Amino acid sequence: MEIIQTSARKRESYKVEVKSSLLWECALGIAAITNTPLLSSLEKKESEWKTIKDALSADMLSQLEVVQKHNTWKALLQLLHQKEFTSIEDFHDTVSQLTTVELKAACLPFLGGAHQADVQKAAEGHKESMKALMAAAEDHSFFSAYISFICETDPSFLRAHLCSTLEGWYQTVIQPEAEQLSRVLTADVTAKKAMLKRKHPEEMVTWATGGINYSPEPSVHTVLLIPHIVYRPWNVEADLAGYKIFYYPVSNQSLHPADPYTPDQFLVLKYKALGDEQRMKMIKMLAEREHTLQEMTNRLGMGKTTVHHHLKILKSARLVQNNGPVYSLNGNVLQALSDDLENYLDSGL
Incomplete structure (x- = not known):
């Protein structure tokens, strides 16, 4: 059947924002080192990861065991989207001031608007809402167990664990190279913002991520692009209310700005x-x-x-x-x- 097009309205898309932070780099580093099966596929050599581990304190290694068992790197990333943190101290102060319900609600994954009421109730301790969230996430590799851990763990332990883990990694791994890391991330954001003026939002996402085709969804009005170094060459995807997030690998040009001939x-x-x-x-x-x-x-x-x-x-x-x-x-x-x-x-x- 023939369709006569009488509408001149263009198909709506999402808008794209590009941001960076050393704290996101920090959380992704924690995610990477605790994802043992993935380590061999990362650009950082396994010997480099071993050097990092050898430099970490006994307490930090203990915290990483908790991360590896319960995937609490996800909680760190969730919390880092609560506001634009200016420092590791800002993160610590903010998390310390959250109520138990606020903390747990912020850590729970976004599973769609239809499940947001259950997120709030699960954070308040309602078992049925927790089970509903776990059922909604049953196809995900670790969300069900993660939801159970966030809802049922002692809030004082969770708060202390998240703050200690982020701070410990930041002080040992990020801070010694903070100036260089910040320069690379900032350069990549600048380059991506310049390209955003030339590309349609969907083309921009595909280009920045190296090939991900993300079509507009009714509930997503913004795609947030966040560059990382530590997880290269992988993209990491996440969802928040109204947002799709891609933590994408910085380009070779941002890593090697002195060589204009370095290709992506x-x-x-x-x-x-x-x-x-x-x-x-x-x-x-x-x-x-x-x-x-x-x-x-x-x-x-x-x-x-x-x-x-x-x-x-x-x-x-x-x-x-x-x-x-x-x-x-x-x-x-x-x-x-x-x-x-x-x-x-x-x-x-």
Whole structure:
């Protein structure tokens, strides 16, 4: 059936904000070091992580055990969105002044507007509301257990743990390099704000994150982009009421400002991924339609392990995505490749 378009109103999108803070860098560092399976995939070498651990106090190592067991890095990130903190002391003072209900409500994850009443009641100690939140989060890898911990743990312990963990990491890991870290994060925010003037919000999110396509949602009016160094090359996603948050890896240009010829790491990954005959075949196959790993293995006549390795490279370059066993082409990223190259060639001119 033909549709006659009589509306001139453009499709609404979200607005994009870009902010940085050493405290977000601090919380993400705590998240990274306690995510043991992920450490080997991060840019920071495992030997560097060991050096950091060796420098931490016995109490701080004990706090990290709690983080690893209960994923309380999530609580730190949640709390850091309560206001724009000016220092670690500001964070400590603010958290110390929160009531028990305010503290727990701030730490609980946002699961959508329909569950906000349960968040408040669960923070007040209502078991049924806690169970309702856990049920709503049952598909998430750790939210159910995390919700239970936040609701049931002693508030004095939770408050002391969060303040001690953030402060301990900040003093040992962040403070010695605070000036350099701040310079890199600030430079990246400046570059992203400049690019925001040239790009549509959705294009901006895809470009900053290296390939995430985030379409507007009715309940989200703002996307907050927050650069990080410690979790490179990964993006970390989060949700708050009215907000979608992407903690994204800073660009190579921000890390190495003295070298104007340094390309963005995602640009390099994309061209490296395409620089292989078999991976190009996979791209063409996925451009035709979605494929499972087994289907691609059969069509290419290669071993499943080899095909999976190639797909992993294409995924790391954000050119391919998967939903369970089904792989598809991230067409927007592929189409934007020429623009990404042009942006790199034009940068600094």
